[in-house]
Amino acid sequence: MTTPKYYAYADNGVYTYPIDYAAGQTTTIAPPAKLVVDHVARIIEAGKPDSGWQAVRDWRGETLYSTEDGAEQHIDERGSGIAGWNGLGNVPSGYTELQRPSIYHRWDGETWTLDGPGRSAQLLAARAAAYARITAERDRLEAAGFPYLGKVFDSDPRSVQRITSAALAAQSAKAIGVPFEISWDAADNSVMKLDADGALGLPIALATYVAGLYTTARELKALIDQAATVETAEAIRWPTM
Incomplete structure (x- = not known):
């Protein structure tokens, strides 16, 4: 009987590598799908042995900007930088990947604009x-x-x-x-x-x-x-x- 291949993930649910044995609650038998640039595979249901994956945007190592005042917020390689967020998936409310063009621009909910x-x-x-x-x-x-x-x-x-x-x-x-x-x-x-x-x-x-x-x-x-x-x-x- 052939030993099934398993796919491991880290504590944050991000795929790490394939292994030939089950490693407790951090593996699944479902292989991750092919990913696009700047995305990683994250387990959908941690602890479930046959859980699938979802592709999520990886913001680690990048800079986001406060929609309040345009202040830079660097997300380090561990995902730290914004409280309560690990640097994966949708950008938290109050931040954007768009740099503020000037101190006179205001965030309108979608982009930076210049009002009167x-x-x-x-x-x-x-x-x-x-x-x-x-x-x-x-x-x-x-x-x-x-x-x-x-x-x-x-x-x-x-x-x-x-x-x-x-x-x-x-x-x-x-x-x-x-x-x-x-x-x-x-x-x-x-x-x-x-x-x-x-x-x-x-x-x-x-x-x-x-x-x-x-x-x-x-x-x-x-x-x-x-x-x-x-x-x-x-x-x-x-x-x-």
């Missing part, structure tokens, strides 16, 4: 981010150097102090009628000889350059205020030179 208030909040956030992006680029360019006499001169805070001092010295020299000349390093390391008028032109050129930056920033921020969609706000960038 959510869309408004998302747009306001996109506008705020665009504002910050434009301001940061304006400030970067303000300290990155300005054009003057065919050269680019440094405009970092320390250089601005030097420009102010040189202009005051040139102004004083002109006031008392004495000659004035100063050597000034351009950003490319070349040296420019500046007389009094040339030194006085430094802060004027810098102020004109900075005023242009602020004008551009105001114009871009006006466009941001008019943006009706997140995509439009995100697309507004500082123009390339």
